[in-house]
Amino acid sequence: MFKRETFLSLLTLLVVAALIALSLPVAAGSGFLSTATPPPTPTNNGGNAQWTILSSSFESNFPKGFTFRLEATSTGGKIVSAAVLWRHSPVSSRTRRLAQIDESGTKMVAVWEKAPSDAVPQWVSVEYWWLLQDEAGNIYETPRQYAEYADNTRKWNRMESDDIIVFWQEGVPDEIGPLIIAAMERQRPLYEKSWARPLGYKPRAIIYADFATWAEWSPGRGTVGGGLVVVGQTSQSWGATAQVYDPLIQPVEEVANDTVLHEIAHLYQYANGGTSGLRWFIEGNATFFELTSGPRIEQRVRRWAREGRLPSLQGEGPGGREAYDIGYMFWVWLTETYGIEAHRRVWELIWSGRTQRAALEEVSNMSFVEMETAFRAWLGAINPEAPTPLPTLPLFLPPTPTYEPTPRRAP
Numbered sequence: 001m002f003k004r005e006t007f008l009s010l011l012t013l014l015v016v017a018a019l020i021a022l023s024l025p026v027a028a029g030s031g032f033l034s035t036a037t038p039p040p041t042p043t044n045n046g047g048n049a050q051w052t053i054l055s056s057s058f059e060s061n062f063p064k065g066f067t068f069r070l071e072a073t074s075t076g077g078k079i080v081s082a083a084v085l086w087r088h089s090p091v092s093s094r095t096r097r098l099a100q101i102d103e104s105g106t107k108m109v110a111v112w113e114k115a116p117s118d119a120v121p122q123w124v125s126v127e128y129w130w131l132l133q134d135e136a137g138n139i140y141e142t143p144r145q146y147a148e149y150a151d152n153t154r155k156w157n158r159m160e161s162d163d164i165i166v167f168w169q170e171g172v173p174d175e176i177g178p179l180i181i182a183a184m185e186r187q188r189p190l191y192e193k194s195w196a197r198p199l200g201y202k203p204r205a206i207i208y209a210d211f212a213t214w215a216e217w218s219p220g221r222g223t224v225g226g227g228l229v230v231v232g233q234t235s236q237s238w239g240a241t242a243q244v245y246d247p248l249i250q251p252v253e254e255v256a257n258d259t260v261l262h263e264i265a266h267l268y269q270y271a272n273g274g275t276s277g278l279r280w281f282i283e284g285n286a287t288f289f290e291l292t293s294g295p296r297i298e299q300r301v302r303r304w305a306r307e308g309r310l311p312s313l314q315g316e317g318p319g320g321r322e323a324y325d326i327g328y329m330f331w332v333w334l335t336e337t338y339g340i341e342a343h344r345r346v347w348e349l350i351w352s353g354r355t356q357r358a359a360l361e362e363v364s365n366m367s368f369v370e371m372e373t374a375f376r377a378w379l380g381a382i383n384p385e386a387p388t389p390l391p392t393l394p395l396f397l398p399p400t401p402t403y404e405p406t407p408r409r410a411p
């Protein structure tokens, strides 16, 4: 789950800033959003033997883990070695467990039990397959199978479209399912135009009705320290975003129209070059995919510009909430000025190894200072001149980012 960690730490910081985190997901195939093609079976699979699968099953024991069972035979003799492999999305690393084999050499059981450092939320996808070896040394890889880490201990609802699979716990308003599906469908053309590389899987949104349920799958994970609490997380290795619904923080419409779309955009960022780097660039970009937050943000940022207190994007640029808002407006400016193709092009350049700033300079054909001046003038800033960046001091230690624990939800 290493890939998750980058994003996790990013999210964790957000949450420290704001008490909350959020989102994710997706697919390729017929059209942009379908499911991924399974990888080909290895050549010479099975060796010289005939292999027969008599039964294969997956059992969720949520919150403890899950169990795989297989009954199979080989004409090459008893099965002497068996391992099951699985992953939660095509971009996550595989996990492997050796199975116990019974005396007959045909029945196998493999168990995964969660540990504090190795846990996943309910309802993630489980793609799994077995590797078997018989007495004669033949090796066989079974076809891929798909399951879900179902939470059978409480009531959940499930809805699926071409774009997303939504799970919501009993207690979350039932409109959440149709609302998320409608929002994803409405935004599908924008995702398609904006990203060169699709996700390669169908993302999942898992919406919790209460904090206890969210915290159950990984005790301790929900607490950052200082009384701050993480109430959401998005992971490319799960291919999912998990969020606690709290009507006092965010109405259900906003979760569907803004939060989930924002988090799905982070998944696209992963697939198109990554989520590290400048916070305003990454968070503003994810915010660009929200459906309804734009007008409020625009009003705020244009007011800062008019009042002469718009922070500069030079250096690290703004942090906290301002990174989201000003970064969002920057992406609006970029795509209004150069077309939505500019979005796609910038991320293609990042994919090919450019820094975020170099990609922007190449697409706009301006230096970053010139670009920011144009952006600030467009916003109506009374002081549009972007400050000339200070030369980098070689021995200067990067500052540790700190955030105020404002009691509101981070997008």
Ligand SMILES: [Zn+2]
Binding pocket: 262, 266, 283, 286, 411
């Ligand atoms: Zn974000």
